[in-house]
Amino acid sequence: MSTTPAVQPDLPKILDGLNPQQREAVEHVEGPLLIFAGAGSGKTRVLTARIAYLIATRKVWPDRLLAVTFTNKAAREMRARVEAYVGDVARQMWVGTFHHTAVRMLRREAERLGFERSFTIFDDDDTRAALKRVLDALGLDPKRYPVGMIANQISTAKNELKGPDQMPNRSYIDEVVRRCYVEYEAILRRSGGLDFDDLILNVVRLLRDFEDARLYWQDRFRYVLVDEYQDTNHAQYVFVNLLAAGHRNLAVVGDDDQSIYGFRGADVRNILDFQRDYPDARVVHLEQNYRSSQSILDAAYHVIQHNPERAPKRLWTDRKGGEKVFAVQLYNEVEEAEYVADEIERLRRTESRKYREFAVLYRTNAQSRGFEEVFVRRRIPYRLVGGTRFWERREVKDLMAYLRLLANPADTVSFARIVNAPRRGIGQVTVDRLVNHARERDVPVWQALEEAAGAGVPKAALGAIDHFLKQLRTLRQSVGVLRPSELVDLVVEVMQLKPYYTDGTPQGEARLENLLELRGLAEEYDPLEPADSLSEFLADAALTSDVDTYDESEEGVTLITLHMVKGLEFPIVFLVGLEEGVLPHQRALEEDKGLDEERRLCYVGITRARDRLYLTCAFRRHLYGRAAAGMTSRFLLEIPQALISAPREGKAPAPPPRHDYRERFLERTAQAAPVPPPVQRFTEGERVRHSAFGDGVVIKSTLTRTDEELLIKFDKAGLKILSGQLAPLEKLS
DNA sequence: ACCAGGCTTCTTTTT
DNA sequence: GAAGCCTGGT
Numbered sequence: 001m002s003t004t005p006a007v008q009p010d011l012p013k014i015l016d017g018l019n020p021q022q023r024e025a026v027e028h029v030e031g032p033l034l035i036f037a038g039a040g041s042g043k044t045r046v047l048t049a050r051i052a053y054l055i056a057t058r059k060v061w062p063d064r065l066l067a068v069t070f071t072n073k074a075a076r077e078m079r080a081r082v083e084a085y086v087g088d089v090a091r092q093m094w095v096g097t098f099h100h101t102a103v104r105m106l107r108r109e110a111e112r113l114g115f116e117r118s119f120t121i122f123d124d125d126d127t128r129a130a131l132k133r134v135l136d137a138l139g140l141d142p143k144r145y146p147v148g149m150i151a152n153q154i155s156t157a158k159n160e161l162k163g164p165d166q167m168p169n170r171s172y173i174d175e176v177v178r179r180c181y182v183e184y185e186a187i188l189r190r191s192g193g194l195d196f197d198d199l200i201l202n203v204v205r206l207l208r209d210f211e212d213a214r215l216y217w218q219d220r221f222r223y224v225l226v227d228e229y230q231d232t233n234h235a236q237y238v239f240v241n242l243l244a245a246g247h248r249n250l251a252v253v254g255d256d257d258q259s260i261y262g263f264r265g266a267d268v269r270n271i272l273d274f275q276r277d278y279p280d281a282r283v284v285h286l287e288q289n290y291r292s293s294q295s296i297l298d299a300a301y302h303v304i305q306h307n308p309e310r311a312p313k314r315l316w317t318d319r320k321g322g323e324k325v326f327a328v329q330l331y332n333e334v335e336e337a338e339y340v341a342d343e344i345e346r347l348r349r350t351e352s353r354k355y356r357e358f359a360v361l362y363r364t365n366a367q368s369r370g371f372e373e374v375f376v377r378r379r380i381p382y383r384l385v386g387g388t389r390f391w392e393r394r395e396v397k398d399l400m401a402y403l404r405l406l407a408n409p410a411d412t413v414s415f416a417r418i419v420n421a422p423r424r425g426i427g428q429v430t431v432d433r434l435v436n437h438a439r440e441r442d443v444p445v446w447q448a449l450e451e452a453a454g455a456g457v458p459k460a461a462l463g464a465i466d467h468f469l470k471q472l473r474t475l476r477q478s479v480g481v482l483r484p485s486e487l488v489d490l491v492v493e494v495m496q497l498k499p500y501y502t503d504g505t506p507q508g509e510a511r512l513e514n515l516l517e518l519r520g521l522a523e524e525y526d527p528l529e530p531a532d533s534l535s536e537f538l539a540d541a542a543l544t545s546d547v548d549t550y551d552e553s554e555e556g557v558t559l560i561t562l563h564m565v566k567g568l569e570f571p572i573v574f575l576v577g578l579e580e581g582v583l584p585h586q587r588a589l590e591e592d593k594g595l596d597e598e599r600r601l602c603y604v605g606i607t608r609a610r611d612r613l614y615l616t617c618a619f620r621r622h623l624y625g626r627a628a629a630g631m632t633s634r635f636l637l638e639i640p641q642a643l644i645s646a647p648r649e650g651k652a653p654a655p656p657p658r659h660d661y662r663e664r665f666l667e668r669t670a671q672a673a674p675v676p677p678p679v680q681r682f683t684e685g686e687r688v689r690h691s692a693f694g695d696g697v698v699i700k701s702t703l704t705r706t707d708e709e710l711l712i713k714f715d716k717a718g719l720k721i722l723s724g725q726l727a728p729l730e731k732l733s
Numbered sequence: 734a735c736c737a738g739g740c741t742t743c744t745t746t747t748t
Numbered sequence: 749g750a751a752g753c754c755t756g757g758t
Contacts, residue, residue, distance in 0.1 A: 070748085099748055124747080142753095143742095196748055263746060364745055366749095386747090420734090427734045460734085545748065563746045585745050601746080624743070625749035 014052045014085055018045075025284040026050045029059055032244075032278035033251040034271070038315045039300070039607035040291030040569065043253055047227060048078055050251070051093070052085035054223060062092040066221040068101055068240065070228040072548040074567060075100070078227075094221070098236050099543045102199040109206050109213060115192060118535055120404050121542035122188065122195040125397065126413045127151055130191075133416075133435070134183040145176055153177045154184060158197035159233040159265035161204060190439065192410045200235040207242040218246035228566075229254035229274075233265035241277065248278070256311050257304050258604050260563060262597050272311065289315040291569055293322025296613050299639045300606040306638055307596050315607075324645035327615045327636060331679070331725060332627075333367070333577075336618045337374035340574050343614065344380060344557060347572065355381050359558040359570040361605045363583040367576065368559045381556040386546045386564050395501050395511040396518055400541060402491045405472075406479050407534050409446035412438065422500035425464040433457045446472070471495065480530050484522035484537045488515075562601045565608055573609035575602070578617040579630035602635045615639075680708055681724055682731070691728040693717035 018026060022042060025035050026049045037043035051067060054060045069075040075095045083090035094101065103121070110117040122130070131147045154177070157167050164181040168174045188195065194202065207214045224244045226232065229252035232240070244250035252274060259268040275281055289297055297315045304310070330336040340360060347353045360371055365387050375382045390396060398421050401414035408414075412435055419434075420426050437455035438448040448455055449472075452465045471494050478490055492498060492515060501511040525537040547564050558570065562583075577583055583602060588594035606613060615636055620627050682688065686698045696714035701724070703709075708724025722729070 097748070199748090261747075264748075366744065423735080425734070429734090458734095543748070561746065582745095587745055597746095622749085 010056055010085055011053070014049050014056060018049065019288055021284050021286050021288075022046045022049075024282075025286070026053050028251075028282050028284075029054065029057075030249065032248055032274075032281035034274045034278075034281050034283045035251065035253040035286060036255060036271075036284070036311065036313065037253050037286045038255055038289060038313065039258065039604070040289040041286035041315070042288075042290055043227075043286065044074075044077065044081070046286065047225065047253060048081040048085070051078070051082050051225065052090075055082070055086045055089065055093075060222050062086075062089045063094070064220060064222040065225075066094040066101065066223070066243070067096075067225040068098055068227065069095065070097065070231060071567070072097060072100070072544060073550060074227065076548075097543065098232075098239070099196060099199050102203045102239075103539050103543070105203055105206070105217070106194075106199065112210060112213070113202055113206060115189075115194070116408070118192065118408055120191065120193045120408045120411050120414070121199070121539055122191075122193045122413065123391075123542050124151075124196075125392065126193070127184075127195050129413050129416065130184055130187045131180060133187065134180050138179060138183065140176060140180075145173075145180075150177055150180050154181050155195075155197050156265055157181065158195075158201050159235050161201060161235050161238065187412065190410060190442070191412045192408050193413070197235070200233075200239055204235055204238050204242065207239070214242065215246075217243060222247055223249045224251070226250070226252045227254070228258075230256050230259040230268050230271045231261045231266040232270050233261075233267060234270075235265075237267070237270045250278070257307075257313075257600055258566060260566065260597060260601050260604060262593065268309075272309075285313065287313055287315050289317045291610055292317065292607060293319060293611060295322050295324050295643055296606060296609050299325045299613065299643050300603055302640055302643070303599060303606065303635050303638050304603040307599050309596075323612055325613045325615060325639065325643055327639070327644045328617075329632065330616060330618050332620045333370045333618050333622060334374070335679075336576055336616050337370045339616065340371065340576065340614070341374050341378050341380055343574075345378075347612075353572065354555065355557050356552070356555050357571040358574070359560060359565065359568070359572070359608065360574045360576060361560060361562055361565055361608065362576050363562055363585055363601070364577075365561060367582075371559055371576075375557065382559055383554060383556040385550055385558060385560040387559075389546050390514065390517070391541060391544065393511075393514055395497075396514050399488065399491060399497065399515060399518055400538070402475075402495065403484075403487065403534065404538055405446075406475055406487070406491075407538060409476075410444035412445045415445045419468070422496060424468055426461050426468065430457045430461040430465070479534060483526040483530065484533050485519050485526050487534065488519045488522045492519075562605050566604050569608050569610055571610045572612045572614075573605070574614045574616060575605040576616045577621070578602075578615050578633035578636045579621065580633055581623075581628075581630055582621070583633055583635065599635060602633075682708065682710060682729075687732040688712065688729050689732050690714065690717075690722070693720060695732065696720075 015023060015026065022045070025033065025046050035043070035046065037046070047067070051065065054065065055062055067078060069078060075097060079090055079093070079095045082093070094104070096104070106113070106119070107117055110119065128147050128151060131150055132142065135142050135145060135147065164178045164185070167178050167181065169178060188198070207217060221243055224240060226240050231254070240250065252271065254271045256268050256271055259266060262268070275283065294317055297317060301314055328339060330339050344355070344358050348355070362368065368384055368387055372382065372384065398418055401417040404411050404414040405418065416431055416435065419431055433456050434445060434448045434452065437451065438445045449465055449469050452462060457465065475490060475494055478487060482490065497515065498512060501515070502508045521541070522537055525533045528536055584595055584598035588598045617632050617636060618630060621630050680701060680703050682698045682701045684698055684701055687695065688698060689695050690712070693714040694716050696712045696717070698710060699713050700711040701708060710722045710724050710727070711719065712722055713719050
């Protein structure tokens, strides 16, 4: 064991209640440390206790400590919890996401790396916009070379620390991508912009190419902790390992079973090979789970255990009892949502559960809609995490683009975004001329505006440009003088954004509200130094995700994707859409190792549940707006029957089909996806609408063995006998 | 320059 | 079943 630390008043509090493995991790001081922390194993507790321990025992001064987390929320939480142990000094430590940490470092080191301190962060959208411009300039057909594909390839290259000249050039398409990469970099450079990948890439450059910087930062951070290490990509791996190379006080925490960001370059091998990188590393396994019931853990185990190449382990709990996992197949996604809503209301009644105790977890954002519609109709409060994110809304992006242009007059992408929003008579042709002019003369776009007359822009636009320029000058004078929120007000005022976004519709109102909300967010930066406040605000805005603003105490059922839910937990979880093609997702199945990652995603979902887990799938589902039959997800079938509870109101297995067309229809799907027995959806006398026959009234509803047979009298089309399951009917009421 | 309407295509997941 | 792209008309 390590040396006995000087007794500190708060040490008992820090170490109290830790199990032996946790305690080992907390008390490990010098040298590399690898913590395999299974889902719900008290990881955050251990991390914060360890930091507090280091501080409390005077092993390190807080500002010489760096902790890298995956989300800003995790960072905030960590800081708050450490503060609870050791007090205000906790504020001095560096805690943040990879990107935040990188930005902080780069702001201090910008010059030697060849860019301005006031650099702009390009988000995904900006990157796409820039690449579109590149394709255009190179005369490449965006149909043959999709922006997304090229963006991905460039991102992958950057994550591997490769420049254009280190990219493959074995095919024509390789050459195209290389060419785009070069041009894209040129746009970034001229715009004073760095994309997400650049942030990490440049920190690596800094540490690798500048010895004094390397020595400084290595010494600065005597202890480095990395959370979610399984989700680091190569560039991030190099970054932390370079940083820790001097003192070797690197502690990493992670769980290879929860590696779900392979698609953006994360490499599980980083954690699996840690012991190769540091043969003397202390390795701690946290496998005791403090979250879920045994049956939930068992279900999770049986799924994940199908993955090859995982470090063998199994979570356990000493928690007794708990219900089996529920698995239910519903007819379609509407029934699925209705079922979830029914269960929520039932459990609220019978177990006095609060709305906030429930979460609905899905694979793709598109799946949230069905739940939203049903929840709205049934007055079930919910909060949607992700989806159309705040920062991606048009009006928010517009206003941010104005601010970015003011902070950085070279930002061509922002310029192009707002030059004609609102409409001011500066069209595509003019914009192209201006941007080209800026590129040819290597001047900021802003200056191109001033030289518009000489830039060959259409004469008709000159007046408009002149006016626009005057407006921009007015705004620019206020940068560094006004506070961020005042700047927002000024932009809205000068550019007349309110009338622009108001169109009398509720959406227009929502847009104004978003502008107001943006103002509120900017306000938080008002107390900062006027010189930095704007760029601080802009950087944070670019690096903030939706979970970061998630507040668990808020009332409402949580709707969230499997990716964003990692790190959260709920008493009752509905993992929905367990169908082949959805989870696992079709696209993932086409990729190498895609299935493994989908399985981990499923594992993450299952292990979010504390008391109850529902697994649902639909027999038919609207995908791409078209109804399609889905087979039950293999993940669901991987869970032993013994762990699964039949749905309440027990539904019998499907009897043989009757009609010919139906028989054929079923043949394809019946094996893996038996038709759920019929439910009586309609009552006699009920008004319904048929997509072809129009409105009508249900005369008679008979439950047969396979279907609900309906006799309906349509107002126009007369009497019809229809299938309650197959006919395109909707209820009117 | 701008708009409306019809066409396509497409959707993983996110810092 | 939405968002983007193209076209043709003003």
